[in-house]
Amino acid sequence: MISGEKAAMSTISTVALGETDVLRRSGLETVGDVPWGTHFCQFYETANDLIDVLVPYFKAGLENNEFCMWVTSEPLSREEAENAMRKAVPDFDKFLKKGQMEIVPYGEWYLKDGTFDLQRVLDAWIGKLNEALAKGYDGIRVTGNTAWLEKKDWKDFADYEEKVNSVIGKYRMIVICTYSISKCGAAEAIDVIRNHQFALIRREGKWELIESSEIKQTKEALRASEEKYRNVVENTKDSIVITDLKGNVLFGNEATEELIGYTLENGVRMNVRQVTPLKYWPKSLAMLLKAKQGKQIPHFESMIKRKDGTLIQVESGGQAIFKNGKAVGVQIITRDITQRKEMEEKLKQYSEHLEEMVQKRTEELLESERRYSALVEEASDGVAILQDEKIVFASRRVAEIVGYSQEELLELSIAKLVNEKYLPIATEHYQGTLLQGETLPPISEIELINKTGENVLTEISSRRISHCGRPAVLVILRDVRERKRMEEQHLRLEKLATMGELATMVAHDLRNPLTSIRNACFYIKNTYPARADAECKNSLEMLEIVEKEILAASNIVNDLLDFATRRPLQKKKQNINNLIDDSLKRIHIPENISVERKYAKKAAVAVDEKQLERVFINLTKNAVQAMPNGGTLTIATNETKDHVEIAFTDTGTGIQEENMNKLFSPLFTTKAKGIGVGLAICKKIVEQHGGTIEAQSKAGQGTTFTIKLPKKEEENTQ
DSSP, rough: OEEEEEHHHHHHHTTTTTTGOOOEEOOOOTTTTEOOOOOEEEEEESSSHHHHHHHHHHHHHHHHHHHEEEBBBTTTHHHHHHHHHHHTTTTHHHHHHHHSSSEEEEETOGGGGGOHHHHHHHHHHHHHHHHHHHHOOEEEEEEEEEETOOGEEEEOOOOOOOOHHHHGGGGEEEEEEEEGGGGHHHHHHHHHHHTTTEEEEEEEEEEEEEHHHHHHHHHHHHHHHHHHHHHHHHHHHSSSEEEEETTTEEEEEEHHHHHHHHOOTTTTTOOOGGGGOOOOOHHHHHHHHHHHOOOOOOEEEEEEEEETOOOOEEEEEEEEETTTTTTEEEEEEEEEEEHHHHHHHHHHHHHHTTTHHHHHHOOOOHHHHTTOOOHHHHHHHHEEEEETEEEEEOOOHHHHSSOOOOOTTTTTTTHHOOOGHHHHHHHHHHHEEEEEEEESHHHHHHHETTTSOOEEEEEEEEEEETHHHHEEEEEEEOHHHHHHHHHHHHHHHHHHHHHHHHHHHHHHHHHHHHHHHHHHHHHHHHOOOOOOHHHHHHHHHHHHHHHHHHHHHHHHHHHHHHHHHHOOOOOOEHHHHHHHHHHHTTOOOOOTTTEEEEEOSSSSEEEHHHHHHHHHHHHHHHHHHTTHHHOOEEEEEEOSSEEEEEEEOOOOOOGGGGGGGHHHHTOOSSSSSSSOOOHHHHHHHHHHHEEEEEEEEEEEEEEEEEEEESSOOOOOOO
16 A cells, blocks of 8 residues: 555545635635635734734735735724735735725725615625626635624624625635624624634734634544545545556555555555556546646546556546645546446346346445445446435435435435335335345335336345444445336347248248239139120139239238348439329229328438338328228328428327337237238338338327438438
8 A cells, every 4th residue: 555545535535525615825824724615703902913814814815816805994994904915915006906905994895874784795795706706716805894893783793794604605705804802792702703613813922723613513524524535445446546647646545456466565656657558548648637727537448457467447537636726636536347348248148147246236335335425426326325214315326317306315205206016015125124134135126206207117226234323224226227128129129030030931932822823813714715604704703803812912922021121222312292192193092082282392302212102002001991981181291401201191090099009010900901011011111211100199080190201311221
């Protein structure tokens, strides 16, 4: 393990605060660096006490690109404050001239119209902040002297201070409030300290810092948090590395040593390039450049070369480490994804071993119970903690899956999120985990209800843990909708392939006998005696019926072959309106059915003329058959920027709701004749053109089939 672990852990905790909480130089040795949102006070006796603190305080602010504002009151006038700043800042008049600092007396700021208005003053500070940020300053630092306060104003001003202290953490502001110690009694001093994060007071010639109870509690919490983060870094299975901006490794945890095969002993210097194959150097350099610029480092995949020469696939992400507002290093979290990549290549094998993977993931999470929260948020699976059948913690991924914010999820009950059908399973899973420590089976499928009411199928596993000293259930949640969709699609493709093979076999086996029968009919008709008696006439009529049935059977055979065979498209630009008209000429439409054409003036697109005509003929025949008692067939075309749309609308019997999702399925039909491949062939042809076909219908109200063909011709359409 590299030396300096304690310092590195402190750095990790600081980075966790985020860039908006970068520390700022206060200019005061006793105070040190402070974050935005700092609100403290100074108890003074003389004007020199004010100068001793406020001059270096504002000097640091001017150097830090901050807008500065000094509200003066006795015993220090505006002129005396300006002179004190000039002595400490040689170019002070330059800052005054460009408006980076303002010094105003208290009457112009606190007592406009002769009265103190809490809300007006608060709004004025926010206005100053917005102006400063708009001018390019990092934020503002201000001070206000309270010597002007009278007894009657004390309560209002105390309320004002309390309000400032409660909201300042949201803003890029640093505030010192100065109080004359001679004007503060014991009760007033207590109010002042309570309404500030800490106070400065001079004792025996030195400034000392007095913290409020709230700050002491916060520091204690930070120490506990740092201990928690240290345990996370030591026990996590992911590699955590800290480097300088040149890629020199300053810290690496035990997981890092296991990942790269090197021992990071004291004094051993290593650069990330030593374990990075040459091919991936540009990615490493780009990562360091982003860190130097203070930008977030997005997750990226690369390779690591171990000490023994083997290559492993990894996924890395990180963020810059700041000091005094400047990037000084990089924190990198790396995970070995070799196994995951292999599993992605074999989806079926991945599914078979899902239980093992989830169990392993669960064990890892249990071993890292105190894992740094950022690591949990980066996980692809959702993580939640349930206690008393309510959610007491939910990761960002859980919120994404169910559509609630993380705050909304807190205190939500299991019954609120789980589909009623699955509630008994979820309850049994939860109770079993609490009683036994784990559940059998270890993985369960549970259907959740997201915020919009949509059902979300998930897989969950759980283990019993202790949370806040009480039993709780740690739940690992995985959204499996996409995987289920892929499995269903795979089964559908296998089914279609099998049906295609069967259709080809049947079609080929029937075509030859049908041809023989048709030839025999032709021969008999031509050799039959030309007599006009009833016996001959009936025989000839029977032969015509046989020929019609042979033609119908041949059409079925052709449909089967068309369904099973994928023919290359012979595309050229066509006027869709003309294609529709040509198709209608080839169909007998009964007199009790009228055809209305609502064509766009221009509806041209590159298509295979013969195959698309077949689609139009099939849809027209279906419409005619759906209107046995007559009606209207409306054919409309429309051209958009990207598509040509064709709609066939009939006023027929419509389609039952339960049959809508089966319309384009092969071998599905509600007709007395036919085998149900017509619409499947239409869908196949349209999709081969890169388009879509959809149906809308209600029983008894007619049906509309809408085709959308892309205007942009695809180069490799087969």
